[in-house]
Amino acid sequence: MYQSILVPVDGSSHAVKALQVAAQLAKGTSAILYLMTVAEFPPDNIGLFTGGVAEPYAEEEREKLAAGMKEEAHQAIDKARAAVELAGIEVKEVVRQGRPAELIVGVAEELGVDAIVMGSRGISDMRGMVFGSVSHRVSHTAGCTVITVT
Template identity: 30%
Template sequence: MIFSKILIPVDASRHSESAVNYGSALAEISEAKVILLHCHRPIPTGLGEPNFQKAIDDATRDSYAILEKHTSMLKAKNIEFDEKIIGGSTAKSIKAVAETEGCDLIVMGSKGKSDLEGLVVGSVTHKVLHIAPCPVLVIK
């Protein structure tokens, strides 16, 4: 199967690194564009100024640092990519970006929780599997 856009949600975990490795290999084979996404926690609006702006700046800086860790590999392989940073519910954000960008595939890491643990703990991967608008490849 050939893909045109692959969404790879990332965080600072080694599981994300594995997802980027697999996703970039698929992108190379398919000549697909990669959308690299980091979702940070929502910023409470009740913080007031200047605390609210500082929280946004900190979240943005931390998010770019996480993305930068993965973009160097994509650049080295000459893979076309975009970076996106969104705050809010991670699973819903992944779904929204996949829909908006018209992604054919989502590649994401998993910490290896069982179905029961995923339901109880509410793992992001487990949620995405159920709401994604396209196939999801889960990398352990």
């Protein structure tokens, strides 16, 4: 049925459920699961979020933040792997940095996957309610099958 499936994970319970579904789809086939996580870019100036002034980060501070965000992204993959039985399934990891919805669709195209299986909500539920969820944007822009798991 599916030869390759992209599973975006962010550390949320919905992402783990999506990986469980993807693993079931892949079991007994030769489908490859691509576990993907996105480390968003650090904000240009955190001062606005903390009630301070809009002081831009020094480059060194931005690099430290970016490294921390990438480490959190790798931890999200590790958490998902630990929660789901993946024995007998070929699993590859993809970590990117940027805007999640755009990168998920871009990586799906780049890898030529047959489907994206993702959680309906992620870590940033509140932000998703305000700005629109990543899963909503992916389902409307991806060129492949998108399975959204609640």
